[in-house]
Structures are given as C-alpha cells and as structure tokens.
Amino acid sequence: MQETAKEYLESQLFVPDAFARKGGIWPLRLGRNIAKPNYQAGPMVLEYYNMHFITEGKVEFTFGNEQIVLAKGDVFAMFPGLTFRYRLAPSETALQMTWVSFDGAQAPDLFDAVGFNKQSPYLRGVLSKELESTLRQLFLPQPYDLKRHNELISMIYRMFGLMLSADDTKKRMIGKENWIPKSVAFMDTYYMEGITVQDVADYVAVHRAYFSKVFSEQMGISPVHYLQRLRMEKAAELLLSHFMISEVSLLLGYSDPYAFTHAFSKYYGIPPGTWRETCKDAGIERKSST
Numbered sequence: 506m507q508e509t510a511k512e513y514l515e516s517q518l519f520v521p522d523a524f525a526r527k528g529g530i531w532p533l534r535l536g537r538n539i540a541k542p543n544y545q546a547g548p549m550v551l552e553y554y555n556m557h558f559i560t561e562g563k564v565e566f567t568f569g570n571e572q573i574v575l576a577k578g579d580v581f582a583m584f585p586g587l588t589f590r591y592r593l594a595p596s597e598t599a600l601q602m603t604w605v606s607f608d609g610a611q612a613p614d615l616f617d618a619v620g621f622n623k624q625s626p627y628l629r630g631v632l633s634k635e636l637e638s639t640l641r642q643l644f645l646p647q648p649y650d651l652k653r654h655n656e657l658i659s660m661i662y663r664m665f666g667l668m669l670s671a672d673d674t675k676k677r678m679i680g681k682e683n684w685i686p687k688s689v690a691f692m693d694t695y696y697m698e699g700i701t702v703q704d705v706a707d708y709v710a711v712h713r714a715y716f717s718k719v720f721s722e723q724m725g726i727s728p729v730h731y732l733q734r735l736r737m738e739k740a741a742e743l744l745l746s747h748f749m750i751s752e753v754s755l756l757l758g759y760s761d762p763y764a765f766t767h768a769f770s771k772y773y774g775i776p777p778g779t780w781r782e783t784c785k786d787a788g789i790e791r792k793s794s795t
Contacts (some may be wrong), residue, residue, distance in 0.1 A: 506539070513539040517658075519649055521608075529611035532657045535643050540593050540600035547590025553608040554616065555583040556664075557591070558632055558640060562600035566591045568626055580668075581627040582616060603640045607661060619668040628668065636667045684709035685723050688716070694727070696735040699758030702728045737772045739764070744781045745789065753777070 506513040516536040525531040533553050539655070541563070541714050557564075558580045565574050566581045567590045574594045575581055583589045585608075620628055639660050647653050691708050692700070705728060706716040721727045726734070736757050743753045754765035769777045 506537075511541050511544045513541075515644065517644075517649075519654075524651070526609075528609060528658060529587040529688060530607050530609035530615070530658060530661060532605070532607050532654075532661065534606040535604070535657075536658065537603040537640075537644065538601065540602075542593065544600060545590070545592035548588050549590065550586060550588050551583050551606070551698075552585050553606055554585065555752060557581050557583075557602050558636075559605040560601045560603055560632065560637070560640075562598045563596040564591050564600055564602065565594040568623075571625060575627060578632040579627060579629045580631055582618070582621040584621075584623055585627065587623065594608070603643075605661060605664070615665045619665055631668045633667060634636050636664060639667065641665050660693060684716075685720060686713055688720065688728070689724075689731075692732055692735060696732055697739065697757050699760075700732070702732070703778040705732075708735035733768070733772060737769065740769055740777065741773075741780070744777055745784060750781075 506515045508514075515537065515538070516534065519532045519536050521531040521533070527787055537560075559575055559577055561577055563576045564581075566574060568581075568587065576596070577598075581591070616622075617633075642660055643657065647656075674701055688705050688709050691705055695704075702717060703713050706713040707714065711719075718727055721729075724731065741752055743756060744750070748756065750766070751762045754762040757765065759765040759768070766776055769780070773780055775783070
C-alpha cells in the first residue's frame with residue numbers, strides 16, 4: 506500500500522475496451538485502504554457506479570442531506586450524478602474499506618436487485634466470509650488481460666449474488682407479474698429442447714395446475730398451446746429450408762418423426778411433407794436471416 510496524507514491506499518484503474526463495453530458490466534477501479542485519523546473524501550460526483558465495503562471500523566456517509574454511520578460488515582453505494590461524501594467516524598479500530606467501481610447497462614438493475622436506491626444507498630451486515638474472500642481475490646497480482654477481465658466480471662457478479670438473500674429472491678418471484686414473464690422467456694428460449702409445462706412450472710416454482718390456470722387467464726392461451734405454437738411456427742420455418750422432416754423433428758425436440766408429423770398435421774391440418782410441397786408450388790421460400 507502507498508501512504509498518502511490521509512490513508513494507506515492500494516488502487517487499480519481499468520480502461521474498458523470495445524469488447525468490455527459489449528458486456529452487461531465492466532470494471533473501472535478497485536481499491537482498499539486503511540484510514541488515518543484525518544481521513545475524509547468528497548464532496549464527489551461520479552459518472553459510474555461504486556460500492557464501498559467497510560471491513561473494519563466505522564465511517565460517516567453523507568448522501569443528499571442525510572448522514573449515517575456505517576460499521577464493519579456494511580456497504581454504501583454511490584450512484585452516477587449524485588453528490589456524496591464520507592469521513593472517518595469514531596471507533597476503537599482503524600477504518601478499513603474495499604471499493605469497486607463499475608459501469609454498464611446492467612449496473613442499475615444489479616443495484617436495485619440487492620436493495621440499493623438513491624433514498625437509501627446502503628446495506629447493513631452484508632459482509633459474509635464468502636464475500637470477504639471474494640473481495641480479497643480482486644487484488645491478486647495479475648496483468649489486466651482478457652482472462653483477468655472475465656475473472657473480475659465474474660467476481661463482481663458473485664458479490665451481488667452473495668448480497669442477494671434467498672428471501673429477496675423469493676419476494677421477487679411472488680406474484681404473477683413476476684413469474685409469467687419469466688415463464689414466457691423460459692419457453693421462448695428452450696421450446697426446441699422438448700420441455701414440458703411441468704418443466705416451466707418447476708422453473709418458476711409454481712404448482713403446475715395453478716400455473717396453467719393463471720397463465721391461460723393472463724395470456725389468453727394455455728401454456729401447452731403456447732409451446733405448441735412456438736414449435737409449429739418454427740417447424741414451418743425449418744420446412745422451408747434444406748432440412749429433412751426427420752431432422753426438423755429432432756431439432757424441435759420430438760421423440761420421433763411420427764410424433765412430429767402428428768402434431769404438425771393436427772396444428773396445420775396437413776402433413777409436413779404436403780405443407781412443404783404446397784409452399785414450394787406457391788414459390789414461398791424461407792427468409793434468410795441478416
């Protein structure tokens with residue numbers, strides 16, 4: 506650590522390249538310190554997101570017109586564009602903090618997920634042993650290359666995962682306004698892998714019968730028919746390409762071509778082979794993706 510007038514400091518700065526900026530978040534700076542008796546910082550306005558973890562001692566954190574004293578195990582956050590300041594608070598042990606600064610499209614959502622907001626930008630008692638270990642790993646003496654970049658991103662996500670309690674996760678899953686969009690996203694992503702309505706209900710942790718009832722009421726279509734529609738629309742698209750019917754069946758997760766042919770015929774009213782020939786006669790071809 507380097508000694509300054511107000512602290513012993515270790516800091517690392519990162520400049521995101523084009524690859525980093527394509528991600529959900531990217532690191533900008535890391536730091537840790539041991540504060541001297543005259544330690545204070547700010548007022549400051551950042552252009553990115555920041556978290557300060559208190560690993561020893563106490564700090565007085567000021568945001569807006571409010572002040573709060575935080576202690577070992579707590580964390581405060583700084584939002585872009587807002588004014589913050591902090592300074593040493595009386596304590597029997599020296600103030601020590603570790604901080605992480607980052608930016609990216611997912612940054613505000615991550616802050617929201619763990620409970621940071623502009624009116625209350627701090628959390629108490631989040632610093633578990635696992636989180637302390639993760640913070641220490643941030644400072645491994647390694648060059649900042651693609652490998653290290655990915656490691657840092659992984660550790661930042663892990664930090665948020667460790668701050669997000671199981672109770673918070675359950676609260677966010679309660680209510681159809683949360684689990685219906687999740688179920689739709691799950692089906693839209695995995696419908697070609699032979700998933701069932703039971704698989705979807707398990708994913709959103711809702712009883713199958715209740716899930717089917719509420720989904721049908723909210724979406725105007727049952728989950729069985731929603732999955733069927735996804736598969737049949739994709740089947741129609743694939744049949745306009747070079748794939749054989751048996752290959753289309755496998756791509757869509759059917760156990761055999763006969764099961765696929767039966768499902769297709771029931772949905773469109775004609776077998777897939779006849780449908781393909783009809784489209785060819787009509788000059789219909791698959792649109793190439795761009």
